[in-house]
Amino acid sequence: MVTVEEIREVASALPRAYEVVVYDRIKFRVGQIVFVALSRDETTMGFGFPKELRDSLIEAEPAKFFPPSKSDARFNWVQVHLNAIDADEMRDLVTDAWRMCVPKKVAASYDAQL
Template structure:
């Protein structure tokens, strides 16, 4: 199962990202935009995801992904069971969610740095 420490290790390496505790929940933000958030019991993670593609993601892997709460349906958001994903998939979900929140220039700089790594 993916842990909050593993998620934190990925999220906090991303430019402009920071951690906030809101109502006893760990959330990762860029400015005021939340790109990933953990449930209070840390068994699920909500993350930014395009609304237009949300139903396809959920129907494609219903044992892994599920819809956001009613109050969050208006947002680009979906949820995942942390026990259903591995660290690599978590990394991809968190980074893709972060990409939805930052300017293209920041993404380009991040990608350039990643390309330089061996």
């Protein structure tokens, strides 16, 4: 299972990203935009994901991914069970969610450093 510390390590290393705690939940933001949020019990992670692709992702792996709450359904958002992914997949999900929030120049600069 992916841990909060592993998520924190990946998310905190991304340019312009920072951690906040809101109503006992750890969230990672760029500006005021949340790109990753952990459940209170730290067993699931919500992350930015294109709405138009959300249903396909959930249908492809329903044991892993699930839809956001009704109040978050209007956003580019999906959720994942942390015990269903490994560190590499988490890194990809977090980084792709971050890319949705930053200017293309920032993402390109980050990619050039890899």
